[in-house]
Amino acid sequence: MAEQVDNSRRDFLTKAAVVGSITVAPGVFLHQSASAKPADEAVTNQKRWGMLIDTNKCAKGCTDCVDACNNEHGLTGFGRPETDAQYIRKVTLRDKQTEHELSLPLMCQHCESPPCVDVCPTGASFKRVDGIVLVDKHICIGCRYCMMACPYKARSFVHEALENQTLSAPRGKGTVESCTMCVHRVDNDGTPACVEACTAENHKAMIFGDLNDKNSEISNELKKHGGKQIRADLNLNTGVRYQGL
């Protein structure tokens, strides 16, 4: 059956939209927080990207987030686990007394005061104004001070010449790298690959969002149930928080 277009309804909607847009004063945006950033606009400190991980929902032995991350960034191993690049590690914690075990993904914690940025001699290690900590590999000299400074062991060094890198994740020999919070996706209004995979597999252990937006899912969840920082004693104000530690 062919669908007929109801022109009078369409006209009404068009007019209504025009009237609506006139009523709102110029420069006022109705849904500022929900709008995607135009590609030609710089990121601002209006947002601070963060992640919340519920360790109670994170199964021991599950590596869905790690696999998604490796796929996204084209991370392949050379059979040397000590030096192979890893943006996310699954860490198992065991309380000696109670023998309670919990598993969690550990990646760059995207600190507000990142020690890696403090020690970088070239300015390659930097924090974007929206809170994402990155390595500018164009000016990284591979000294690896940041790797030593990071309390979370979150950074890797590329030891081998690489080929066939993915388009969105340039990486090469002689530079340090770590979790980018999938900045290429975030800039296009997307979600990091790890969070997407965790949600797609129905584990729902990871939430990504804007910590500055009081109405975002992550802010609401943090307000309701709280979230701990790993090594909170270091006062780094991490962007990645954990529940159930």
Next chain:
Amino acid sequence: MKRFLHISIVLAGLAALLPVTGFAETPLPSIHEPKGEGVKCVKPESEMRRNHMNYILHQRDKTMHEGIRTETYSLANCIDCHVEPNENGEIVSHKSDEHFCNACHSYTSVTIDCFECHADRPQKYIKRASATKEDKGTSTNTQEGNL
């Protein structure tokens, strides 16, 4: 008149020698022009030949530090248009003189390191073996005690 004749003979001799003694120049690089109606580069050719590196460098810092991801001057956009399979259907690596970028850089003895990290071909031609569980290059650490 006699002098003129002498000069002419010498010139003619030199001209005859040219192909033999080999003023054989390095062949000019063959550049892949994107095909298709209305397909034009983001700037005139003469401008791009001289200043492409400045556009790319400027865009690089804007993207890296400010998250500005416009396509016009992005390296990926250059590659998307200019790098295509050759007549044999093969897509060459950036190391080959057939590669759009390397064709000129090799001719002018310029060494670039963009492709140490960046993809040298459009995404659709990147064939990656997806990381399997065995080959994911990650380790699981077990730590005891309190955080």
